[in-house]
Amino acid sequence: MAEHSVSFVRTEMLPQQEPPSSQVGAVKWVRENLFNGILNSVLTVLSMLAVLWIVSHLWTWFANSIWEAHSLNECREILAGASGACWGVINDRWHQLLFGFYPSDMYWRPILAFVLLFAALAPVLFLSLPRKMLWFSVVYPFFGVWLLWGGSVWGPVTVFLGLAVLGLIVLTVTESLGAILTAILTVVVALFLFLNPLGWVAGLFGAETAPLAGLFPIVPNLSEGLESVIPASITPVASREFGGFMISIVIGVAGIALSLPLGILFALGRQSTMPLIKYISVIFIEFIRGVPLITLLFTASLLLNYFLPPGTNFDLILRVIIMVTLFATAYMAEVIRGGLAALPKGQYEAADALGLDYWKAQRLIIMPQALKISIPGIVNTFIGLFKDTTLVVFIGLLDPIGLASAIRASSDWQGIYWELFIFIGAIFWIFCFGMSRYSMYLERLLKTDHR
DSSP states (O other), rough: OOOOOOOOOOOSSOOOOOOOOOEEGHHHHHHHTSSSHHHHHHHHHHHHHHHHHHHHHHHHHHOBBOOOOOSSHHHHHHHOOOOOTHHHHHHHHHHHHHHHOOGGGGGHHHHHHHHHOOOOOOOHOOOTTTTGHHHHHHHHHHHHHHHHHHHEHHHHHHHHHHHHHHHHHHHHHHHHOOHHHHHHHHHHHHHHHSSSSHHHHHHHHHHOOOOHHHSSSHHHHHHHHHHHSSSOEEEEOOGGGOOHHHHHHHHHHHHHHHHHHHHHHHHHHHTTHHHHHHHHHHHHHHHHTOOHHHHHIIIIIIGGGGSOTTOOOOOOOHHHHHHHHHHHHHHHHHHEEEEEHHHHHHHHHHHTTOOOOOOHHHIIIIIIHHHHTHHHHOOOHHHHHHHHHGGGGGGGGHHHHHHHHHHHHHHSSOOOHHHHHHHHHHHHHHHHHHHHHHHHHHHHHOOOOOO
């Protein structure tokens, strides 16, 4: 009987085969996300039918768009009874929606300020850029204000120098006087550098402020003296000529930039063991959060002048920025307080074990982790603040919504609605979507776990 050798181990590899089509690519994604059950499949079909119904009704309207027209009647004549979008209103009034009543021959100033805004934000938002670029981020607010409002360049320069002096004073006396006395001294020096506190007090009691104007404030007198020696100015533009998306960006960016550091301070103040600081922080946060923003805007517009000396001209946009900043600060403080509360107690104990004082512990250990946890809430507050800038229309500032109403009130475009609101909504969506995408990028960048 012949012996046969049988091999139970394959001596050569099978040729590589393609995976089943149902387990890769778009087919797999559709099965797992759209048709992975009876209920999910029914909802997917209903959603597709709804999308098809919406597209079928809007396609004609968008396909028959009219871009070259100077009135709604001209659009209707071109369409000849057909359904179509009249985007001619955007082509005809885009400059008003973007710049309000800003002089047309000076559009280069807000455009340049907007472009330089991104250059100033880049080193703050992206850590990979050289840190040396931060000097421009510090200088930009003063340069941007000068570009938008015009006037003498020495005004922003002297304000910048005054803040630099104030910063040197704070750094010099912090170690010797302590944080509380330093804060009080900082406020006093700031009042006498930039405001006229004695004049305000005298004005409240009906006294003349002229004798005090020669002493305080220092900065306006210094800027006027420098301007008389070395003239350097551009055509001033009044705040009443601001409008459209320009005013929304100015108020939104200023509120966002100021509310974050103030929110951090009030969040720390609310957790402070010092009763006075804690109660002041709690009262401020709870009062601001309990009052609608529109009420604060009316306060800025109507009531604030009653507390100022007679004849004081306090710019309306500045008043709105202050109130919007205070409003956002209260919400920001609660968001950051949530991040501080989410930190394990061991982080605080670790900072104490390293022998760090309060401010070094906050700067090096506690606050970076709290801000990382609070990123979604912080960006959500920023987005809400930027959209809330449309409320300034109720106090006479013509934001994009207010200008849309003014455009529709004209005889040329009376009766047009959807095109203006779609354009305005699209611009707001671009800004808000950009902020949300950046927050996701920042979360991925700071993610230290590997889950």
